[in-house]
Amino acid sequence: MAWSFDTYRLDPERFQLSCRNEPVRVEPQVLSLLIHLVRNRDHMVTKDEIIAAVWQGEAVSDASISSRIRSARQAVGDDGVRQGVIRTVHGRGFRFVPEVSNSSPAHATAEAYLPAQPDRPGGRPSIAVLPFQQLGMLPELAILGDAIPHEIIEALSRLRWLAVIARGSTFRFRKVTSDLDLVSTALAARYVLSGVIENPGRTIAVTLELTDSSSREIIWADRLAAPVDEVGDLRARIVAHLVSALEAHIPYNEARIARLSDPTGLDAWANYHIGLGHLYRFTAADNALAKRCFERAIGADPRLARAHAGLSFTSFLEAFLRLTPDPASASRDARRHAERALELDPLDPFANFTMGRTFWLSDEPDIASDWLGRATALNPNYAQGFYASAFTAMLTGNAPVSLAALDTALNLSPLDPLLYGIHGVRAQILIQQEDHEAAAGWADRAATTPGAHYLIAMIALVANGLAERHEQAARWRQMIRKLKPDATAADYFAAFPTRETKSRARIAAELRRHGF
Structure with a gap:
């Protein structure tokens, strides 16, 4: 304002x-x-x-x-x-x-996209990225104290859910970067990213801190270093690592703050962040809660594209995990909500991601690949976009593309909410390559990762059975029956409609052997 x-x-x-x-x-x-x-x-x-x-x-x-x-x-x-x-x-x-x-500010296009003031809840989160403080930097490397924050600002500006204060404003605080109150008050920034860059010996080290300007709480910090002659790689690594960290930590913090607020006074963005927290728990109950949160967000602001994309995600899970007796209707809803999100904001990577995943449900991986490629082009640091691209390549049996995308996703977000899926897709690719022992190891990791659902346990059962680890396969069979007593092989192939016929036949035989 x-x-x-x-x-x-x-x-x-x-x-x-x-x-x-x-x-x-x-x-x-x-x-x-x-x-x-x-x-x-x-x-x-x-x-x-x-x-x-x-x-x-x-x-x-x-x-x-x-x-x-x-x-x-x-x-x-x-x-x-x-x-x-x-x-x-x-x-x-x-x-x-x-x-x-x-x-309204001259650049704002909708009230929902105004950043929140640091002293009030709600609104789109805003962040100020400050120039880095320099310690013992060689003169020829001093420019990095400005260059890296500038690259961070450019990368964060691709995130449609985060308002990024322009460099022209934040860099005016070069001499007062330690005065958090002054920075947050002057810039109306909910979050402040500060850093220290130093040059010990022949290395470059950067320490980063993300602070909630309202509570003065450091909600994330990390330190990255590299030899001086690898400074180009370090710059890229810092940007990618930071974007992925903020994708996880800011929404989590926003949801935590919203839950402590008066629920009757939550705005569209607060409901969206709470919904996102429930969404990534991947249970039927949490998916239903996420759906209600996204619906409340849309009630508060019908033009909030991310809330419509969130609804598409909940409908996708209903169809993918068979949480509803009518998965066909859920599939149609997933496509409809994704289309509405794209109408409202065609440049949002999350909206493009949800549209791409709807084409998994209709067994059209080539079309899915186009949408998911658009998501990662819009945000080259979008880990979930790379994971979804890997899944799509796995469906068509393109192992090199799938494995490269999995490596990118894992490097960008090693603690991603969809980590079970990243490991599960790798296990599926290894089954296709008939490396069953390695597939069993990755499948076990996938199925024991938080958020893993019964379909991931079915991958683990198949991989262990094909590796002749029969006791472990029997344990996963019990787990599947516990998670979804009526699970069938049809559920597996509806979720993973792989076109690689040899592995598909081996998987079907192994599922039959265990009574699915």
Whole structure:
């Protein structure tokens, strides 16, 4: 939300003051002061509040406060005599005087895509990526402190669920990167990504921290290093690793915050993130809860593309896992919801991913491959897109493509919610290659991974049976009957309609041998 008063416009997201559409040059602390005064224009703001907001509670002199007030007045055409904009309440504080109207940021296309203010729940999460602090960097490598954050901003901008503050705003905080309150207040950022880059010996090391600006809690941190002559590879690795980490940790944190809030007041994005948490548990009960959350999100904002894509995912699971007596209807619903998501946002990788998976249900892997390829083109760090591409290649027996995509998915997201699927597809490819011993090992890993469903246990049964590990196969048979007593070979081939005929015959025979 931006504010307009007189001939001025103050945009906290862009961290910009303009007059008659022309930018006004203002120091970061002065702009933070203006933002705080306008945001709290309904009451007088004390000096202590200003110190807390602008200086993070550090001890500052009255002269410093007076200097920033004077500069703020100059920026908006005011002065200490007229006080038409910022009025001094002698001995107590200051008050913002003009009438203010709210307006959307110039780049916003829909209210749902406005980033949330850090001090309120709901809205699309927003993130500020700061230039890295440098420790002992060689002069010729110093540029990396700006270059890597710039590459991170570009990569994160591909994520349709995350509002990324522009470099032009975040890099103005080069000298105050440790002042989290100042950064988050000035930029209205829910999350702040900071980093330290150092050059010990002949190596480059980068330490990353993702902070929730409301709670001041570090929700993710990591350190990556490489020899100086491999700095190009390190830059790519940092970006890929970070994007995958944020895909997991921010939605989890958003769902956690939403669950602590008043459920009657949750907005579309809060319901979406809670739904996502239930979705990745892959049980019938959680899938039903996820579906209700996505429906509530659409009720709050019918144009939230990701909520429609979420509904497509729940319908896909109903059909794929046979959670409904009418899988054909669920398949149609999966396609319908994915189409609506794409109508609303054709550039969302998640929407393209869900559309691609609907073509698994109709046994059209070639069409699925096109949609999934589009998802990974839109976001080259989209682990689940690569996993789904690997699954599609497995259906047509293209082992090299499948294995390469599996390796990419695993490197991008080693703790992905669909990790059981990544291992399960590898086991299926190894069955096709008649490496049954290796297939059994990967299938066991898949079936013991959190979220694994009865179809993954069926892969484990087949792989162990073909490897003549009969006791282990018998244990998986018991597990399948426990998870889904009426499971059949038809369920297996409906979910995995592989066109590789030799392995299909071996799998069918092994399932029959165990009573499926």
